[in-house]
Amino acid sequence: MTPNNMRALRLVEYNAPYKLEEIPVPTLGKHDLLVKVGAAGFCHTDYQVYEGVYKSPIPMTPSHEPVGTIVAVGENATGNWKSGQRVGVLTFRHACHSCVGCEVSRDPLRPLEPDTRFCEEKNMAGINADGGFAEYIIADSATSVLLPDGLPFEQAAPLMCAGATVWTGLEAAGLKAGQSVGVIGIGGLGSLALQFAAGLGLRVVAIDNRSEGLDLAREVPEHLRPAQIIDYNDPEATKKIVAFAGGGGLAGVVICTDNVEATEWSLKLLRPHGVCVPLGLPESGFRFSAFDIMFKELVVKGSLVANQRLVSDMMNFVAKNGVRSHVQTIQLEEGTNLPGRYMNPQLKGRLVVTM
Numbered sequence: 001m002t003p004n005n006m007r008a009l010r011l012v013e014y015n016a017p018y019k020l021e022e023i024p025v026p027t028l029g030k031h032d033l034l035v036k037v038g039a040a041g042f043c044h045t046d047y048q049v050y051e052g053v054y055k056s057p058i059p060m061t062p063s064h065e066p067v068g069t070i071v072a073v074g075e076n077a078t079g080n081w082k083s084g085q086r087v088g089v090l091t092f093r094h095a096c097h098s099c100v101g102c103e104v105s106r107d108p109l110r111p112l113e114p115d116t117r118f119c120e121e122k123n124m125a126g127i128n129a130d131g132g133f134a135e136y137i138i139a140d141s142a143t144s145v146l147l148p149d150g151l152p153f154e155q156a157a158p159l160m161c162a163g164a165t166v167w168t169g170l171e172a173a174g175l176k177a178g179q180s181v182g183v184i185g186i187g188g189l190g191s192l193a194l195q196f197a198a199g200l201g202l203r204v205v206a207i208d209n210r211s212e213g214l215d216l217a218r219e220v221p222e223h224l225r226p227a228q229i230i231d232y233n234d235p236e237a238t239k240k241i242v243a244f245a246g247g248g249g250l251a252g253v254v255i256c257t258d259n260v261e262a263t264e265w266s267l268k269l270l271r272p273h274g275v276c277v278p279l280g281l282p283e284s285g286f287r288f289s290a291f292d293i294m295f296k297e298l299v300v301k302g303s304l305v306a307n308q309r310l311v312s313d314m315m316n317f318v319a320k321n322g323v324r325s326h327v328q329t330i331q332l333e334e335g336t337n338l339p340g341r342y343m344n345p346q347l348k349g350r351l352v353v354t355m
Contacts, residue, residue: 002034007333009133017336018339023061040067040133057128062338064091064125065159066131066132068089069084088315090144093143094122096121104118133338135332164305166189167192173254174275178203190216190257196317196323213348248272328348
């Protein structure tokens with residue numbers, strides 16, 4: 001039997017530590033799943049929510065990277081869901097089915113269903129509605145995915161945003177096996193991007209300016225390690241990366257940091273017609289050289305977190321290829337200073353709260 005109340009970490013004031021509080025278990029809607037949370041990750045977006053960048057309503061439960069076990073299913077839930085299944089919960093919930101976003105942004109492989117990511121009326125767990133740093137969370141049955149057997153919750157949690165973001169970013173780059181790609185910023189996102197790219201048959205160079213990031217690139221599973229690891233601070237970095245790529249530079253670059261300078265520099269690494277996919281969200285916006293873009297006819301392409309179908313594909317890939325995140329786990333009651341832990345420059349990989 002599901003209890004009436006639960007423990008949750010709550011953002012009650014911007015730029016202040018979370019508070020551990022007891023709040024009611026959320027109410028199950030007709031199209032929803034009630035999920036007992038097993039683990040939930042802390043993302044850079046969570047830090048921006050903490051800072052007030054999104055003007056999120058507070059008090060609120062953070063985290064948009066939850067995974068857990070279904071304990072109740074709404075009467076009109078989409079799909080063959082049942083209690084006891086292990087699932088991942090995407091942040092986007094409750095498409096309205098009638099706005100412009102729902103009409104024009106349908107998944108080409110599921111044209112009868114709206115792509116909830118672009119709905120103008122959606123809510124987003126951990127961003128403008130309660131998220132996963134709690135014992136229970138409401139999941140949208142249309143934006144939840146089954147977890148592979150044997151994948152621990154603490155490994156699955158980072159996949160729901162970090163993994164989903166870089167998986168879609170690599171798809172947006174449109175590269176073919178054998179082509180070269182650079183991954184800039186080797187943290188929670190970048191370490192997964194390296195593994196996905198290598199597993200897809202790309203020639204991969206990892207780039208970071210921190211020893212922790214460079215070490216993380218060396219520590220991914222051996223069969224998914226990058227072919228080259230380059231220190232951004234090396235004055236010969238650009239020359240070395242272009243030489244590694246051959247043919248005038250990289251075919252694509254995926255940027256897993258919001259560092260504006262590094263994002264602008266990434267264009268120097270690309271061959272003519274190369275593709276840059278920036279995944280960070282700097283508050284000040286991006287800055288690119290007009291000469292780099294125009295004289296090499298480069299493409300700078302936006303990419304959003306994956307939808308249900310893409311995340312299901314990613315989960316199959318993870319299970320087949322043994323993709324793993326470097327995680328640091330903490331218990332729910334220890335998480336009041338999560339934002340402070342996240343800003344530690346020595347942090348490697350992903351912070352994950354376990355229940």
